[in-house]
Amino acid sequence: MTLLAHDRYCDEIAHQVGQLRALVTSGTDLSATVPTCPDWSLEELVRHTGGALRWVELMVRTRAEEEIPEERVPLGDGPEARGDAGALDAWLAETGEMLVDALREAGPDAKVWGWAGVLNAGFWARRMTHELTIHRADAVFAAGLPYEVAPEVAADAIDEWLQIVEFVQRTEPHDAARELRGPGRSIHLHATDTAPEINAEWVIELTEDVLVWRRGHEKATVALRGPLTAVLLAFYRRLPLDSAEVEVLGERELLEFWLERATFG
Structure with a gap:
C-alpha cells in the first residue's frame, strides 16, 4: 500500500497540532469529560497526546535503538500548572515544533526503534499523524464541535490500523485476536x-489462519458504509454503529465482534 510522503505526514502533524491548540485556547472547558475516552478530561487527553x-x-532525535521509558521524557507530562490554557497551549506548540523538526531532520529512512516491525522515522511520522x-476527534467531541480531516489522511489512517x-x-x-479468524467471514x-x-473501499478477510485485507469493492459478510470520515471514526470506535452517519449492511454481529477484538495487542 502506498504511503503518504514523509513531508506530507510532517505537514499534517503540524496542522493537527495547530487545530488542537486552537481548541485548547477557544475557551472550551478543559475539565470537560471526553465522551469517547470517558476516563479523561479534555486537559488529560491533550497532555496524553502531547506526551x-x-x-x-526523543526517540527520533536520539535515533533510539530500543524503547525509551516514558518517564525519561522531559516535560512528558505537560506543564506544571493545571487548568491553564495558555501554559498548555505553549507546551503543545513547542511539542509540535520539536517533533516536526526532528522528523524532517531525520528523514523517513533513519533507523529508529519501533514496535510494529518498521524500524525507521517514517513509521513514527505516520503513527503520530494518526495518533493526532x-x-x-476525541477533543472535538468533548467540545461539541464538528470534525473534519483530509480524505487522504483518513484513508491512510484506516490502512495503518489494518x-x-x-x-x-x-x-x-492472543485469545481475543484468534477469535477473529474463521472461514467465510469478511468485512x-x-x-x-x-x-x-x-479508492476509499476496503475488504478484510478473516480466514482461519491469517487476517488479509486490500483496497477494493467486493461483497462481504457485512459492510460499513458512509462518508469517509464517519467510516474512519466508526472503525476506530469513535462513532456508534447506530449513528445516522453510517449504515451497516449484512451481519452486524460480525462487525461488532471485530470492533471488540481488533486491537494493537
Whole structure:
C-alpha cells in the first residue's frame, strides 16, 4: 500500500497540532469529560497526546535503538500548572515544533526503534499523524464541535490500523485476536463521498489462519458504509454503529465482534 510522503505526514502533524491548540485556547472547558475516552478530561487527553509526541521526538532525535521509558521524557507530562490554557497551549506548540523538526531532520529512512516491525522515522511520522488525527476527534467531541480531516489522511489512517492489527495477529496472537479468524467471514468498508483516485473501499478477510485485507469493492459478510470520515471514526470506535452517519449492511454481529477484538495487542 502506498504511503503518504514523509513531508506530507510532517505537514499534517503540524496542522493537527495547530487545530488542537486552537481548541485548547477557544475557551472550551478543559475539565470537560471526553465522551469517547470517558476516563479523561479534555486537559488529560491533550497532555496524553502531547506526551506521546514528546516521547517520539526523543526517540527520533536520539535515533533510539530500543524503547525509551516514558518517564525519561522531559516535560512528558505537560506543564506544571493545571487548568491553564495558555501554559498548555505553549507546551503543545513547542511539542509540535520539536517533533516536526526532528522528523524532517531525520528523514523517513533513519533507523529508529519501533514496535510494529518498521524500524525507521517514517513509521513514527505516520503513527503520530494518526495518533493526532484520532485524538483530535476525541477533543472535538468533548467540545461539541464538528470534525473534519483530509480524505487522504483518513484513508491512510484506516490502512495503518489494518496493517497494525495484521502485524499483531501475526506476531503476538492472543485469545481475543484468534477469535477473529474463521472461514467465510469478511468485512467491507465503503466510503461514499470520495473521489475515485482515493479508492476509499476496503475488504478484510478473516480466514482461519491469517487476517488479509486490500483496497477494493467486493461483497462481504457485512459492510460499513458512509462518508469517509464517519467510516474512519466508526472503525476506530469513535462513532456508534447506530449513528445516522453510517449504515451497516449484512451481519452486524460480525462487525461488532471485530470492533471488540481488533486491537494493537
